[in-house]
Amino acid sequence: MLRILRASGLSSSFTPFRALLSSSSSPDPQRGLSVVFFGTDDFSLPVLNALVEARDCDGSVASIEVVVPxxxxxxxxxxxxxxxxxxxxxxxxxxxxxxxxxxxxxxxxPPGGSDGDGDDDGEPMEIGPRYDVGVVASFGYLIRPHIASAFRLGIINVHPSDLPRHRGPAPLHHTILAGDTTTAVCLIDVDPTAFDVGALLARSPLDLTTLPDTPFPPPLPVLSSTLAGTGGKLVRSALRSWNATLDAAVDQDRLGAEPSHAPKVSKDDAIVPWATAPAAHVLRLHRAFAGSFDAQAFVTLPARRKPDGARKRVKLLELDVVAAGDPAAGDAAQLAPGTIAFDKPRKRLLVGTADAVGVAVGSLQVEGKAPCSAVDFANAYLRRLLGSGFVV
Structure with missing residues (x-):
């Protein structure tokens, strides 16, 4: 999840972490490691907690400093x-x-010798090792070579995908959107020559179809917290057995898997393409963006001075596929893609999908309004829609 600066302009004194895999660099057994943690969000938190536990419980970490955006x-x-x-x-x-x-x-x-507040474009300055290890989890900045040079043993990154699959800033979203049934959390070295291509130091696989009390595909918050917790354990284990971790390192190009990219996502990526999306894809959108952008659609409502109405964004907060044995399965199958019908007995909305299966929506949120139930949406909006449902 870390964007890595390419190595152009590095001086001969800079040693990429990959080179340390075959070097004699190793922790001092008489003291713990000095660690700088780079992180931001809820995914980062279990990793930071693992570092604190390592400091307080087994002494493998001597000190922790934190960099945040x-x-x-x-x-x-x-x-x-x-x-x-x-x-x-x-x-x-x-x-x-x-x-x-x-x-x-x-x-x-800082670079160029300035105080960091100006706009000079000086060349990055390598400062020499001041810390032992950097640990990155969902940080988001480019880690520049002049910063990487401050770490004697290098920088490691917790990446929540089964590398080399889903390299990039949004692996969790793309794992769910792709319908992957398995994934992993990987510990890799931060290689300054490319993006998420560092040597694989540790890996913990996960079967997404058997998560306790969790439907498939799993919602984004569940997948994130599960992999983050495992990532924290991998980091703690790696720091405690550093030399063994390095001995087990494998270049990703030797794993025999096809690399793929997981680009950054936006709220527009969460919009349901009703005309082409089968029900299973609508469900994956809902799970992939749960708790962040949420799956989204548009309706057109009457508006003053707008003969064609006003388009409003709608978040689909509760959603599931209409199962084959559902009492309303026949009704849902008759709906054109994006068409909305109110299922009064079960107090939900039915929406047609491209594969004539349909999805059921239990709650929504119209742009500028508070979240509401399907019943409230039907009462307030269904008869006012310009068209038969969501904009296709």
Whole structure:
């Protein structure tokens, strides 16, 4: 989940982490590791917790500092910053929201030797090792070579997909959208030459069809929390048995799997394409964007001075496929894609899909309004729609 800067412009003194796999670098057995953690959100939290446990319980970690992104709202704090500060950890916030180019770790000169607040375009400066290991989990910044050079043993990244499948910033979403039945959380080295291609240091597979009390495909929050918890365990194990972790490293190009990319997603990716989407795909959209953008559609409502009406975005909060044995399966099969019908006995909406199966919607949220039940939506909007349902 980390975008990696390519290695152009690196001096000969910079040693990529991959090169350390065959070097003599190893932790000092007489002391724990000094770690800098890079993270932001709920996925990052179990990994940070694992580092704190390693410090407090087995001594494999001696110290932890935390780097979090700068947010748009100066008064806001991301999940990791709040937790880290409450735990008494030293927290560093880069001076810009979109890049680490003009920022260096404390005590080290930033690129170009500036104070990090100007706009100079100086060459990155390598500062030499000041810490042992960097640990990254859902951070989002490019890790620049002048920052990577601060780590004696390199930087490792927790990536929630079965690499090399779903390399990129949104592997969780794309795992669900693709209908994958298995996935994994991987621990890889941060390679400065490309994106998510570092050597595989550890891997924990997961069968998505057998998660306890969880439907398939799993909702995004469930998949995220499950893989994050496992990722924290992988990190703690790796730091405790560092040399064994390095000995087990495997280049991804030797895994025999076809790489794929998981690009960043937006709310527009959550819009249901009713004209072409079968019911199973609508369900995957719903699960992939649950708790974030949510699956979305559009309706057209009457509006003053707009003869063609006003298009309103609608979030589909509760949704499932109409099963073959459902009492309303025959009715749903007759609906054209995107057409809405109210299933009064079961207090839900039926929506036609491209494969004549249909989905059932239990609650929704119209743009600018509070969430509502299917009953409330039917009473307030169904007769006012310009058209037969969702915009196709």
């Amino acid at each position: 700068k947010l748009k709202d100066p008064s806001a704090k991301c999940t990791i910053e709040s937790v880290a500060r409450s735990a008494g950890l030293r927290v560093h916030v880069p001076n810009r929201r979109t890049t680490l180019k003009y920022w260096g770790l404390p005590g080290a000169p």
